[in-house]
Amino acid sequence: MDNENNTTMNGTDDRHESAATAPAAESAPAAQNAAPKLPIEKLSARQLLELDACTRCGECSNWCPAYDQDNREPLTPRGRATQFRDIIRRQYGAFSAESFLGKLLGKKQVSAQELSGFAKDLYACSTCMQCHFVCPVAIDTVELWERIRECIVDTGFGPLPTQQDLVLKTKNYDNPWGQPRSSRARWGKVAKKKKRINEVPKDISKDKADVLYFVGCTASYDTNVEEVGINTVNIFEAAGVDYGILGNKEKCCGSVLLRMGDAASFKRICTENIEQFNALGASTLVTSCAGCLKTIKEDYARHGKLNFEIKHTLEYVIDLIKAGRLKLTQPLNMKVTYHDPCHLGRHAGIFDAPRELLSLIPGIEFVEMERNRENSRCCGAGGGLKSGYPDMQNQISQKRVKDAVQTGATELVSGCPFCYQGLQIGIQAMDAPIKMRDITELVCMAMGLAPATHEDTEDAEE
Amino acid sequence: MGETTRMYLYFEATAALYTVTVIAVLLCIAGILTTLALWRQGKARSLHRTLNSAAVARSFITDVVFQAQILKISFVRWLMHFCIFIGFMGLLAQTSLMAFISHFSAPESFLAQSFFHGGGSRVLDVWGDVFGLTMLFGLAIAIIRRYVVRTRQLETIAKDTTSLVLLTAIGLSGFICEAFRLMDPQYADVAWYSFAGMTLSQLLQAAGIGAASYTAWVWSHAVISFIFIAFIPFSKAWHIFVSPIEIVLDASERA
Known part of the structure; x- marks a missing residue:
């Protein structure tokens, strides 16, 4: 059944789940009660081994962005692994609190309060x-x-209430922003009306195309970053790419569900998406979002076979340039620094492509931040940290913006709408003398096209 | 004294020592089995790719044996960890060899004759001192970092202290045993092969301490070592055996 047919006036549908019925950290069992057993079968034997493999050297604490803001041991990966190991050892095995040996050694049962505290710290992580x-x-x-997190969700102690909202919206509306499905492709129509694009991207499910442009929830719904989609479309049009979008049939990639620990809902959305994508017959899926790329390329592959190649926009643009279909001729005369999105860099291993693309743009003076590539500082937006701990995310973002400002660059470039949002928070909080740009914006400028910018969007709204 | 009449170790393995050994080893095995049983409760897939043997071998050499990943972070930490690891492994190999020869090979066999009466015992002398000193040097750095300098990233719980204390006690008591053994005149002509043990032996003798407490020290050394062995699956030392597995598996997954 088409999703749109299920949608009611307020955008909800028959799969709507009430917040009251969802697991919640706050509505968890009474504090002093024994906590339910964590379903450790959800972990692999290797992951249980990893808890023993931690040497407690604390190197992670030197780098963890969350611990950098809140110096509490439970926030460090070391602290988290130690605490979880202790919890499961008290719930399972020969030395559990319920066993003869456990009682002999005076092992205490894991209390609901303890598990609730652990869950809160577990979600203070951007999964960078x-x-x-x-x-x-x-x-x-x-x-x-x-x-x-999956174990925590199963026992009703996670995600945190603010993150739960994100999960529910994704499950109910197929996007974490709680926007109706029917307005997913609105950005294209508005852009056409404002003459920011020549044509509304075609619906690939009706009219086959070689490339599926997967816009992603953030670029589709957030007017502050919709220029990512607009610029990508203009690049594709200029290069004569045979592409299409799924429009209102596009669903969230499910990244937010997976990161929050709602594996069952992720599996549902992932299976539906794989089926939908494979049926299109496109040779390549291109996305501008690092989170979508990581999820589709890495996580979907564990649930099904994909019959197409997956590329980030910047990788695809390099291919177009190398094939002679795109020419970057206009010098930009900018001092630029690049922020590696965690999901594009550390998660997907794409470090060279963005730097190569920037090197192909004439007139750019590229400067690296002190922390770059594998050691790039996180913007704090991922893993549910922004929704669960917005103040912490703001501080983490400011730290990254400070890194960028220290280079003397005037432009802070990235390849992820979510990082764009996250870093923009820091720039605004600091009133920093640097401008946030998606890499597609620079490509458009170098092509001699009028790029869509954040300011254009604001003007259009006015 | 001739090599054929001199016995490398003159502490005889008694029934009591065998009993303690068996208890310690059984506890260790029980601990390993309970841990393996716990791991086996994890039902999700451990590996998402076929094991890449080349990546495993490469990572074993660079990251497990030479610990290049720690060297990239800090030379001092690498030196500390490498010394403890190599020292521990060297002593474990020496003790295992000695235990194997004394329990599983006939007294007339080449191995027993060579290592307990012949030139092989000189190899054991040098071996024990070199690896023992190496481990103690690494432990000294670890203790200074953790308790004197109090490096910011180190957060100490009982588990960290227990392993450090036990390993240091094993190393020091081992040298004290060696020092007392070398006070026996039968070892006079070969004592300096145990250069560190002999130095300590002379210092003790200069301080008027004789070998009377040799047996007590050997027992102390043995008991501390057995506690350490029995405690391995529950202690920080467990990572010596477990961490390499994760290191090579991760290398394979990302190859």
Whole structure:
């Protein structure tokens, strides 16, 4: 059944789930009661081994953006692993609190209050994966946190109430912003009306195309970053790319569900998306969002076979330039620094492509921030941190913006609408003398096209 | 004294020592089994790709044996960790070899004759001192970092202290045992192969301490070592065996 047919006046549908019935940290069992057993079968044997493999060297604490803002040991990956190991050892095995040996050793049952506290700290993480890259044991930390979150969600202690809203909206509206499905493709129509694009992108489900442009929820719904989609469309049009979008049939990639620990809902959306994508017959899926790229490329592959290639817009633009279909001729005369989105860099391993693309733009003076590539500082927006701990995200973002300002660059460029949003928060809070730009904006400018900018969007709204 | 009549170790393995050994090893095995049973409760997929043998081998050499990933972070931390790791592994190999020869090979066999009466015992002398000193040097750095300098990133819980204390006690008591053993005149002509043990032996003798407490020290050394062994699956030392597994698996997954 078409999703739109299910949609009611307020945008909800028959799959709507009430917040009251959803798991919640706040509505968790009474504080002093024994906590329910965590379903550790959701973890792999390797992940349970990883808890023992942590040497407690604390290198992660030197890099963790959350711990940098709130110096509490439970926020460090080391603290989290130690605490979770202790919890499951008290719930399972020969030395559990209920066992003879456990009672002999005076092991205490895990209380609901303790588990609730653990859950709150567990969600104070942007899943930036920095801890994996600095861990001498190379523990696959983010995978571990996500599986632990799954256990926490199953027992009703997560996600946090503000994050729960995001999860519910994604489940009910197929986007985390709670916007109706029928307005997903509105950005294209508005852009056409304002003459910011020549044509509304075609619906690939009706008219086949070689490239599926997966716009993503943030660029589709957030008017502050809709220029990402507009610029990408203008680049594709100029290069004569045979592309299309899913329009109102596009659904969230499900990243937010997976990161929050709602694996069952993720599986549902992932399966539906794989089926929908594969049926299109496109050779390539292009997305401008680092989070969508990571999710579709890495996480979907674990749930089904994809019959197309997946590329980030900036990788695809490089291909177009190399094929002679795009020419960057206009010198920009800008001093630019680049922020590696966590999901594009550390998660998907794409570090060289954005730098290569920037090097192909004439007139750009490129400067690296002190922390770049594998050690790039996170903007704090991912993993539910922005919704769960907005103040912390703001501080983390400001720190990253400070890194950028220190380079003397006038432009802070990235390749992710979510990072764009996240860093913009820092720029505004600091009133920093640097401008946030998506990399597609610079490409448009170098092509001699009038790029859509954040200011254009604001003017259009006025 | 001739090599054939001199016994490398003159502390005889008694029934009591065997009993304690068996208890310690059984506790260790039980601990390992309970841990494995816990791991087996994890039902999700552990690996998403086929094991890449080349990546595993490469990572084992660079990251497990040489610990290049720690060297990239800090030379002092690498030196500390490498010394403890290599020292511990060297002593474990030496003790295992000695235990194997004394329990599983006939007294007339080449191994027993060579290592307990012949030139092989000189190898054991040097081996024990070199690896023992290496481990103690690493432990000294660890203790200074954790308790004197109080490096910011280190957060100490009982587990961290227990392993450090036990390992240091094993290392020091081992040298004290060696020092007392070398006070026996039968080792006079070969004592300096145990250069560190002999230095300590001379210092103790200069301080008027004789070898009377040798047996007590050997027992102390043995008991501390057995506590450490029994405690391995529950202690920080467990990572010595577990962390390499994660290091090579991750290398394979990302290859």
